[in-house]
Amino acid sequence: MMAYIVRRTLYAIPILIGVNLLTFLLFFVVNSPDDMARMHLGAKRVTDEAIQQWKHERGYDKPLVWNSAARGAGVVTDTIFFDKSLRLFAFDFGQSDSGRNIGHDITQRMWPSLAIAIPVLLVGLLVNISFSLLLAFFRGTYLDLWGVVLCVAMMSISGLFYIIGGQVLLGKLLNLFPISGYDVGANAWKFLVLPVIIGVVSAIGAGSRWYRTLFLEEINKDFVRSARAKGLSEQRVLFGHVLRNALIPILTGVVVVLPSLFMGSLLLESFFGVPGLGSYTIDAINRQDFAIVRAMVFLGAALYILGLLLTDISYTIADPRVRLE
Amino acid sequence: MMPFQPVVLATDALIYLLVLLAGSLAWYTRRHAHLRAPWRRVARSRTAMGSLVVIALYVLIGLLDTLHYRPASGEDGNGQARYASEVMSVLDLIATPLREHSEKTYSAPFATHLYARETIELPGGGQVRDFPRLKWGGAHLADPDADRGADLLIRVLGGVVLGGTAWLLSLAVALRRRGHRWRRWWRDPAIGPLRSAAWAGLAVLVLLGLTLTLAGAYHVLGTDKVGEDVFYQSLKSIRTGLVIGTLTTLVMLPAAILLGIMAGYFRGWVDDVIQYLYTTLSSVPGVLLIAAAVLIMQIYMSNHQDEFNSLTERADLRLLFLCVILGVTSWTSLCRLLRGETLKLRQLEYVQAAQAFGVGHFTTLMRHILPNVMHIVLIVVVLDFSGLVLAEAVLSYINIGVDPNTNSWGNMINSARLELAREPVVWWSLLAAFVFMFVLVLAANLFADVVRDAFDPRLRERT
Helix, strand or coil: CHHHHHHHHHHHHHHHHHHHHHHHHHHHHCCCHHHHHHHHHCCCCCCHHHHHHHHHHHCCCCCCCCCCCCCCCHHHHCCHHHHHHHHHHHCCCCECCCCCEHHHHHHHHHHHHHHHHHHHHHHHHHHHHHHHHHHHHCCCCHHHHHHHHHHHHHHCCCHHHHHHHHHHHHHHHCCCCCCCCCCCHHHHHHHHHHHHHHHHHHHHHHHHHHHHHHHHHHHCCHHHHHHHHCCCCHHHHHHHHHHHHHHHHHHHHHHHHCHHHHHCCHHHHHHHCCCCHHHHHHHHHHHCCHHHHHHHHHHHHHHHHHHHHHHHHHHHHHCCCCCCC | CCCEEEECCHHHHHHHHHHHHHHHHHHHHHCCHHHHHHHHHHHCCHHHHHHHHHHHHHHHHHHHCCCEEEEEEEECCCCCEEECCCCEEHHHHHCHHHHHCCCCCCECCCCCECCCCEEEECCCCCEEEECCECCCCCCCCCCHHHHHHHHHHHHHHHHHHHHHHHHHHHHHHHHHHHCCCCCCCCCCHHHHHHHHHHHHHHHHHHHHHHHHHHCCCCCCCCECCCCCEHHHHHHHHHHHHHHHHHHHHHHHHHHHHHHHHHHHHHCHHHHHHHHHHHHHHHHCCHHHHHHHHHHHHHHHHHHCHHHCCCHHHHHHHHHHHHHHHHHHHHHHHHHHHHHHHHHHHCCCHHHHHHHHCCCCHHHHHHHHHHHHHHHHHHHHHHHHHHHHHHHHHHHHHCCCCCCCCCCCHHHHHHHHHHHHHCCCCCCHHHHHHHHHHHHHHHHHHHHHHHHHHHHCHHHHHCC
C-alpha cells in the first residue's frame, strides 16, 4: 500500500511537469511577453519604453530559458522559465500582474469557496441518493418513468438558467434571501443559502440519473436475489444490500472531486458575488491577468492528481476486494 | 452577371464536410445489414423518432444559415458585378422582414408600444411624454389597444389552421404511400414510433404556421436593447450552437481515434506516452485551459488585425478556434474509452488469427480493430453534443466563448442578464435563449440515450 502511494506520487511528477511545460508554452512561447504588454497597455501606438517598463515591473524582461548574460547558475535561474514556471512546484505563485501576492490571495479566498462547495456536495449527495433510491424502489412503474424524464429534462436546462431563475424567483420576487453578496463570520449563512440551493438543484438531474443506474445495476445481482429469497423486506434489501454496494462507486466519484472543492465554482461565485477562488479565476480571466490564470491551472492540475490518488486509496478501504499493486 | 457571389467560410467548409461524411456513412450503413440493425432499434423507439423531428428542424435552420453569399450591390463601369461587403445567408434572405424590422430599443413580446417613455411631438404642436408606437410591431393596427386581441386571435387561428392543414396533407401523402388506412393509423401499434414523429411534426408545422402569420406583423419574442428582433437572434443562434456541438467532435475525432486504438493495440511505450499525454491534458481544469487558449487567441487577433478580411470572417475563425480548443479538452475521455476497448479486442481470436496470418499492423488496425470500436465513437459523438451546446452559453458568459458579434444563445443571455434589474423586468431575451437551447438539448439528450442503448447498453455504466 505504502509503496503504491509512493509510486503514484512519483508518477504525478512527470504529469505536473507536463502541465507546467504546457502553460509555459501557451503563455510565453506562443505568445511573447511583448504581446501581453501591448494587450494590457491597450492602444496600438504604445511606446517601446512603456512595454519595457511593464515587462520589467513584472519580471518578464528576462530571457525565456537561457540567460547567456548571467554567470554561474544564473544562466538557468535568472530566466522567465525558472522564475515563473519552476517556482510553481514549490507552490510559490509569486505576484499577479497587478502586483498582489497570489499565494496570499488563494489562502484568503479558499474559505468562501469551501463554504459553498462543501454544503453543495453534502446536501447534493443526500438529495440525489434519496431521490434515486426512491426511483429504484419504484422501478418499472410510471413514477420511475416520469422521474427519469424529469431528470433528463432537468439536465437539459442550462446551468445559467438555474442561477438566474433562482435569483429572480427566490431573491427578487419572493424576497427570501439576498440576491448576492458575502459577509465574514457567522453572518455569511444567509448569503450562502441561495447559492447552495441552486448548486444542489442544478445537479439533481445528472446526479440522480447516474445513481439510479448504479442502484439498478446492483439490484439485478445474485446476492440481492438471495437476500430477497431469505425473506428480507424490500427496505432492508435496498438499504442493507443495494445501497451499501452502490456506495462504492458513489463514494469514489465523490473522493475524486474532494481536492478540487478548493477551486470553487466559477459560475455560482461570480453570480452571487462570493469572494472565493472561482470568482478570483473569472476576474483574472476578465482582467487578463496571466499570472493568476497560470497559478490556477497549476493548482487545479495538482489537486486533480491528488484526487485521483485519493480515489485509488479510498477504493481499497471501501472495497476489500480491490488490491493495489 | 450573377445576382450573388457564394461565400464559403471556414466553418461552412467543415459543415459541408460533415454533411458529406454523414451522407456517405448513411449510404454505407444502408447496404450492410449488421450496421442497419442497431439503427432499426433506434427507429423503433418512440422517443427517438419524436426528438429526431425536432433535431431535424434545428439542423435545417442551421444548414440554411450556412449557405452564405454576398448580394450584388450594383455594377461598376465595365459591366462587372460589384458585391456588398456584408455576408448574408439564405436564412437571412428568408427572414428578411425579421431582420429589417428593428425598433429603437426594448419592446415586450407582441407589444405595440416601446418599452421606454419618450418625448413625442404631437401633430398639432406641443409635446407629450408617453410610450411611442413601434415602427413595425403591430403597425398595421389603427387602434392597438382595442384591435390587438382580435387580431392576435385571428392570426393564431390562421397559423394553427395553416400548420394543421399542411400536416394533414403531408400525413395523407405519407399514409397513401405506405398503404395505411386513415382509421387505423392512430391505433396501429406497429407504427407507434412513426406516430410520435408525426405528432412532433404537427408541433413543428403549427409553429411554422404561427411564425408565418405572426412574425411579420409583431415581434413575437420582443426586441433587445438596440431594437433587434429577439426571435431572429434566436434563429441565428441555432447555427452557432450546432457548430459548437458537432464540429468540436469532428475536429477531435481523428486524434482521439488514432491515439486511442494505437495505445490499446501496441501497448508498451506507445501506450505509456499516449496515456501520459491524455492524463496531463485532462488534469488541467477544462475551463482554465480554454480560458488560457482564448486569451492568447484574442491577443493574436488584436495584434494581427489586418490579416482578416471582414468582421464575419474574423468571428467565424474565432468560432472555429473555440471548437478546436474545446476538442483539445474533450478528446481525452473518448481516447480512454477506445484504449480500453482495443485492449479487450486485441485478445480476441480474430485479431490473433490475423496476426498469425502475418497481416500487418496497419491493416489489422484498419480492418479488424477500427470497425469494431466505431460504435463507441458514434455514442460519444451523440452524447457529447448536448453538453457542448450548454458549455457554449457558460463560456460566452465568462467572455471566453464566441465572438461578441456572433449570434449565440450565450451572448443573448450574457447581454440580457443585467437587464433583469430593470423595472418592469426585461425577461424575453433570456427566456427565448433558454427555451431554444432547452428544446435542442432535451431532444439531443433523449435521442442520445436511445442511440447508446441501441448500440452498446453496457456503456451506460461508463459514460
